[in-house]
Amino acid sequence: MLGRVNHIAIAVPDLAAAAAIYRDTLGARVSQAQALPEHGVTVVFVELENTKVELLEPLGADSPIASFLAKNPSGGMHHICYEVEDILKARDQLRQDGARVLGDGQPKIGAHGKPVLFLHPKDFQGTLIELEQV
Ligand SMILES: CC[C@@H](C(=O)O)C(=O)SCCNC(=O)CCNC(=O)[C@H](O)C(C)(C)COP(=O)(O)OP(=O)(O)OC[C@H]1O[C@@H](n2cnc3c(N)ncnc32)[C@H](O)[C@@H]1OP(=O)(O)O
Numbered sequence: 001m002l003g004r005v006n007h008i009a010i011a012v013p014d015l016a017a018a019a020a021i022y023r024d025t026l027g028a029r030v031s032q033a034q035a036l037p038e039h040g041v042t043v044v045f046v047e048l049e050n051t052k053v054e055l056l057e058p059l060g061a062d063s064p065i066a067s068f069l070a071k072n073p074s075g076g077m078h079h080i081c082y083e084v085e086d087i088l089k090a091r092d093q094l095r096q097d098g099a100r101v102l103g104d105g106q107p108k109i110g111a112h113g114k115p116v117l118f119l120h121p122k123d124f125q126g127t128l129i130e131l132e133q134v
Pocket residue numbers: 009036039041043054056064065067068077078079081102103109110111112116118120121122126127128130
């Protein structure tokens with residue numbers, strides 16, 4: 001089912017400061033910040049040769065990363081995103097196997113303009129998983 005790792009996401013309390021560390025200290029190429037109100041986050045992508053790191057800052061009162069940051073105030077690794085060819089087929093197979101698909105189970109359009117879904121961290125070794133259809 002799984003293809004490549006699309007990105008690894010890090011929740012941060014201060015996006016501008018985190019982007020500056022990746023750009024100025026670590027010498028990486030970083031994107032402009034992009035506000036995604038439908039996901040409750042603002043994102044910056046760190047573009048590496050073999051994958052991307054997604055820096056996430058909460059946006060709005062109901063951000064899904066607010067409680068994670070309350071528990072990890074300096075930030076921390078939040079999710080890993082794997083590519084899949086057919087997200088609805090993957091969702092249905094995962095549900096059949098007992099995994100919890102988050103939200104209403106309908107894919108949303110993610111930061112790359114492609115459909116995404118999230119899987120409950122308690123069903124995957126304590127790791128929140130994002131699936132992105134490529
Ligand atoms: C930019 C768009 C898109 C993209 O294209 O890339 C994105 O990446 S958007 C990223 C943000 N969106 C999401 O994360 C959506 C899915 N997430 C959720 O629905 C929620 O965050 C959650 C996973 C259901 C957790 O919600 P929360 O309110 O934090 O619930 P709890 O505090 O009750 O947590 C339950 C339980 O799970 C543990 N937990 C929470 N988050 C994580 C995490 N990221 N990694 C590992 N474990 C996590 C939490 O600690 C609780 O455990 P216990 O304390 O043991 O009960």
